[in-house]
Amino acid sequence: MLHPILLCGGSGTRLWPLSRQALPKQFLPLISDKSLLQETILRLNGIPETAAPIVVCNDEHRFLVADQFLEIGVTPEALILEPVGRNTAPAIALAAFCALQKDADADLLVLPSDHIIQNVQAFHESVAVARKLAAQGFLTPFGMAATRPETGYGYIEQGEALGEHGFRVKRFVEKPNSECAQAFLDRGGFHWNSGMFLLKASQFLEELKLHAPAVYEATEATWQSATKDLDFTRISEELFTRSPSISLDYAVMEKTAHAAVVPAELGWSDVGAYDSLWEISPKDENGNVARGQVTFQNAQNCYVYGEKQMVALLGVEDLVVVTTADAVLVTKKECAQDVKNVVAQLKSEGRTEPEIHTKVFRPWGSYEGIDRGDRFQVKQLVVKPGSMTSMQIHYHRSEHWVVVSGIAEVTLEGEKHLRSEDESIYVPLGKAHRIHNPGRIPLRLIEVQSGPYLEEDDIVRIDDNYGRG
DSSP states (O other): OEEEEEEOOOOOGGGTTTSBTTBOGGGSOSSSSSOHHHHHHHTTTTOSSBOOOEEEEEGGGHHHHHHHHHHTTOOOSEEEEESSOOOHHHHHHHHHHHHHHHOTTOEEEEEETTOEESOHHHHHHHHHHHHHHHHTTOBEEEEEEOOSOOSSSOEEEEEEEETTTEEEEEEEEOSOOHHHHHHHHHHOOEEEEEEEEEEEHHHHHHHHHHHOHHHHHHHHHHHHTOEEETTEEEOOHHHHTTSOOOOHIIIIITTOSOBEEEEEOOOEEOOOSHHHHHHHSOOOTTSOEEESSEEEESOBSOEEEESSSOEEEESOBSEEEEEOSSOEEEEEGGGGGGHHHHHHHHHHTTOSTTTOOSEEEETTEEEEEEEEETTEEEEEEEEOTTOBOOEEEOSSOEEEEEEEESOEEEEETTEEEEEOTTOEEEEOTTOOEEEEOOSSSOEEEEEEEESSOOOTTOOEEEEOTTOOO
8 A cells, every 4th residue: 555654844934924832834735725735635635545644743733734634535644743943864764664564565755745746746756756766665755846046946867768757866965056067068968956756665764774764763663652642643752863863865865775766846845935835836928826806006026925914016026015904024036045043033023923923723722812012912712613622721811702603612610601603701810720612613703811811831731632731
């Protein structure tokens, strides 16, 4: 069987302010109404003999991942939670041990969850070729057609042909300078390293044991101690951090004698920055891309994303303009790769904008900041049908809830209170409380907090359905 391995790490800092640490780009609908993760999952439909995906993700994103699978009606084989990132080789090793528990002959289709592929049929055909190469004992990266002298990607140089579609790998090349990249393009036989691989699980682990034994030993011990928590697989941080932090390329692919490459033209992009997002997006007759309420007058080749407010561009060209509820980015497209430097500066200043949006997702739903001032804060809460918040108390704030739509079952100091549309309830400081949505539609409330300290760490959880402390 083919076991898709979805890698959900990464923070996508070059797509700030849309992508942030708490909600990185793989969970965002950047091209369609589906997130990049959901597009990756749905792209697997139609590939024969394919098992449910194994997902490796950051512990703090576990409920986001689970919700996004649920939204499209797919159940993953496993959701492996990384307590800390150790790069791709250890993550894939954990997934390999997981797959081999159920399938001794497992093939792994390793896929980053934040890429775009426009030609799904060509992707399926490339997977079929790579499976044939795996059956012949090859570990196979997918090489994307190099269409420009790109300096932001690694390259794979092909060697001798292996049948009609595959080639031995002659060498891997790190991100080159512009002169080398142009030389690769002129010479031919070089492909962008997409970060997608097809590997026989048992062979990959043998190669890992040979070329990166510290990674193998640490991940084997980590997997043997893994435990189940709800629908998630938890691993030991102590054992996992014994593994070196290293990529699959460095750990195995650049050292193995069994590497083959499948060249592919898939309409692929890693959506690394706004210039690449502009490149693959539908454009108007002036080369402009608009998401949200946007109007152009005498503007060319711009990318504009308006989250809520209307955005107008007049007499400009080659700009990126992104507005969210709490941040605005304006840059030339040619500077799009440097957005990560802005994020680094904001982090150094202790600002929260690189970390979280005004809308924050929780396992029970979400909350979004509406207004804030001295000693008060206003939020909109959305509680999913059948879900409930933790039973909790606050030491520094009181709360007043007004139901906008749906039915709220509020437990306050052990007593249950039902509230419907236009009704409210007051939660005094220090009183134990929780909200439950017993209905079949989302429960929406306006929450008004008041007190001297209004941060999220003023939450003491007494009981929680989701295992949070």
